[in-house]
Amino acid sequence: MPKDKIDVDYYHKVVDCQWACPAHTPVPEYIRLISERRYTEAYMVNRESNVFPGILGRVCDRPCEPACRRGRVEEEPVAICRLKRVAADYKADVSAYLPKPADKKNGKRVALVGAGPASLTVANDLAPLGYEITIYEKNDQAGGAMRYAVPMFRLPPEVLDEEIDAVLNLGVEIQYNTPVSSLKQLLSDGYDAVFVGSGAPIGRDLTIPGREQADGSVHVGLEWLANVAFEHITKINSRVLVIGGGNTAMDCCRTARRIGGNQVKVVAPESYEQMLASPWEKDDSQEERIEFINHLLPKEFVVENGQFIGVRFQKLKQCYDKDMKWDPVPSGEDDVLIECDDVILAIGQSTAFPYIEADIGIDFNDRNMPIVDSTTHQSSNPKVFFGGDAAFGPKNIIWAVAHGHEAAISIHQHLQGKDVKKRPPHGMNLVSQKMGIHQWSYSNDYSDDQRFKVPHVEVDDRIDKLKLEVELGYDEKLALEEASRCLNCDVQTVFDPPSCIECDACVDICPLSCLTIAKDEPIEQLKLILSAPVLNPEQGMLVSEPLVQTKRVMVKDEDLCVHCGLCAERCPTGAWDMQKFTLKLPKAGDV
Amino acid sequence: MSYIPKPKVSHPGLAKNKLGLTIRDYEGGLSTLCAGCGHDSITAAIIKSCFELSIEPHRVGKMSGIGCSSKTPGYFLSSAHGFNSVHGRMPSVTTGANAANRNLTYLAVSGDGDTASIGIGQFAHVIRRKLNMLYIVENNGCYGLTKGQFSATADVGSKSKRGVANEMDPIDPAAFALQMGAGFVARSFSGDKDQLVPLIKAGLNYNGFALIDVISPCVTFNNHEGSTKSYAHVRSHEAEVNVVDFIPARNEIAVDYAKGDATQVTLHDGSTMMLRKLDQNYDPENRLEALKQIQTHQMKNEVITGLLFLDPKESEMHDMISTPKKSLREFELAELCPGKEALEALNKSWG
């Protein structure tokens, strides 16, 4: 590959976690700061990217972890998410480093619908630039689903309050208990732009026979969780069935377990492995002695003599076909009746836009979703932008944050009369980490440790305490040990072909067989003769310009490089160097 | 020299050999040589050869003398036996080891100083003895370990790092070995593993004395302009006479050789060497011709590489002295020391 192809994305992709993080959090950077016990800085590096490190360090969906290189080199990825919590737990007072309200307003007004993470991110990015921000929120507290759906035993309210307040303190106006009932009205109130971050607030109901008769005992999960969060509901009966296999089901069953449910079962039509809930959520639920029953499809809410008895299920032998398409096949066995007192439905959620009029220029598709540009977040009404769950359906907090950042850039560009489609480019910096002959300014020694478990409160101590946070977080010792598992994937191997004397030292030393010096051939040919087979074609492959002495080329498969720096240590001429890559991600203020 | 140990993790797709081992299982300690030293590259070639041959590491005796080169057995086959002997005395120690146990594979690494300066006498006699071993000279034209003085293999006119030209005629280890009667003589270059690895494999399987003189640049003291043992000089003055493909016994010959393209040599153990000629006139079974070619190329300032000579007869010391097949340690005490009567009977038999 000629040099010009080694661009920002090439290096960014090497940092698997950062590439996978929707907000592109510079993970290895904050993990290194944790290793140096510089928790406040580690926190601020996070906040810059993802606004809610304390929240995300507890409940992020962590798309970075399945991507983490460590998971390919050995079994388990680095505990990226829980190290984020470490930064939040051990930081000092950060108030001096937080963004400040604008000295002067810029005369432009932006309305945000809903106070979930998407809107809060937009506010965080735009308020310091002088925009007058007004958030309309239908509840009496901010935070959206993070507040009303994610249970307190996973996310304590103090953590939410601290990080939400940091945004609201930027001079953001918020109107609680104020559902937007007409977007047309809002637009005519003179806002220069509107951001819709109203989430996906409607939980799906299950319309099978008996539903109406059983109404008092059947609860829609999302509403039920909100009612528990806002303390409208404080109890449930002892035998509880939760129907559904996702994370909402896990939150429902664990919540039920804490407010009276002592025989809680989760029933799902798919297999245990196919259940969409995150593995760690399933583990925690099982630990709390919640029973999982799979391959059962609900057929009827059974009510006898006006009394709700339970739910009748059909047994399935499969739920999805080979391509994971919904294709339930009955097993032919008898139906089963599972008796219970209460049922909680956790079978999906959707957006709702009853407040968006048909004649205000916002086009919807046939699935009733607004047509929104996936990069700019602009709708067909150029003044109206969407983000978070409202834009493309339910996702998670970190996606909502990423959308918020992008939408803030768009709103800023739009209100400066710039083309929102011309996105500011991603930039990068590469800085050599060489300190002395074999000294680098990062720790290149490889830790053999397996992933460390985060300590939890004992099961028996947590069951009846709805508000007690289950995870205790890493103590400092564990945190430092876990941090040393990170491979510093942002410390890149950078090659300078003219310096290479083809001594093979780098090829010979590389513990992961990443390097090959080979005849200059097309990349497909080269792939067949590498020092080790290509296991992950997704990762980058460096092919240098022809080398001076033999006109062969240096090839590096980035997939499994552990950034140990041995290639650079062994290179007599400095043709390999370890250089720290910093992604320059544009923010609204930079454009 | 690096400060961190080499991480133990390896590529999950690494090939396994017949013993179920990966190439990483043939490594040794982390090298303390200068970054970029040719010797490290030869270490890597040895590791690759032993891995590909599925040699059991504990059935190898690693022998060496003194020098940077002689340190390298520490960097491969950590579970092999080894003897890091006195400067220039590796051949005698190897002779002793081999006499006591002929059933190990003897892989010796020496330097040009260790071999052609202080060790030239021992070198001559171990060849004459036809000791069954692979003797690798890691030839950098200088004494690396003692800071780069010219060794006996330095070419006339080759310049030291300070710019002084060598005036003494060089000893050519390959030519010398040919004259002493070596059965297998090759020359290669540390920077060319494609050539070196098959030669090492063939040398390890040769039953008799095998020498590979490997030009191995000393990056620290002898890789400058004006040196005839630098990476750049060797690459631009190399004359490769043939290419060897080594096929161990019982392996199918997978590559198709066009007729006349390659000559096939079968070794005593059934393994095969396919020799592809690059120089059509070169006949590696002709000792006289080999000597002449080495001289001719040297006069043209060229470094001749490839398999220079092969005696297909493969004879070794134990054949000459008719020793038993077993190693000493396999004999019972009663066999080794049959007692007074046996001694008397023997004495009587001489009348």
Ligand SMILES: Cc1cc2nc3c(=O)[nH]c(=O)nc-3n(C[C@H](O)[C@H](O)[C@H](O)COP(=O)(O)OP(=O)(O)OC[C@H]3O[C@@H](n4cnc5c(N)ncnc54)[C@H](O)[C@@H]3O)c2cc1C
């Ligand atoms: C039970 C459950 C558990 C979850 N757990 C996790 C988790 O562990 N990790 C994770 O990353 N994600 C989790 N999620 C998903 C995550 O909470 C959402 O993806 C995220 O909060 C979406 O953010 P948002 O800003 O788009 O909308 P929301 O957070 O949904 O916020 C929307 C806000 O808009 C308000 N609103 C709606 N309509 C109007 C209106 N007309 N006028 C005014 N205000 C309005 C709502 O009251 C709400 O406050 C979970 C979701 C659920 C349901």
Ligand SMILES: Cc1ncc(C[n+]2csc(CCOP(=O)(O)OP(=O)(O)O)c2C)c(N)n1
């Ligand atoms: C008997 C004895 N004489 C001299 C020395 C000093 N000495 C150590 S290594 C060496 C030369 C090594 O040269 P070479 O064998 O070419 O090895 P290189 O370091 O070049 O690989 C000498 C002279 C010694 N160790 N022992």
Ligand code: SF4
């Ligand atoms: S090892 Fe560290 S830098 Fe690399 S992907 Fe994992 S967390 Fe990110």
Ligand code: SF4
């Ligand atoms: S840093 Fe260099 S030696 Fe280490 S794994 Fe990566 S390519 Fe190999």
Ligand code: SF4
């Ligand atoms: S160690 Fe340096 S000089 Fe040697 S082959 Fe590698 S890049 Fe080239």
Ligand code: SF4
């Ligand atoms: S001094 Fe020369 S021979 Fe010795 S290790 Fe350094 S480069 Fe190699």
Ligand SMILES: [Mg+2]
């Ligand atoms: Mg030497």
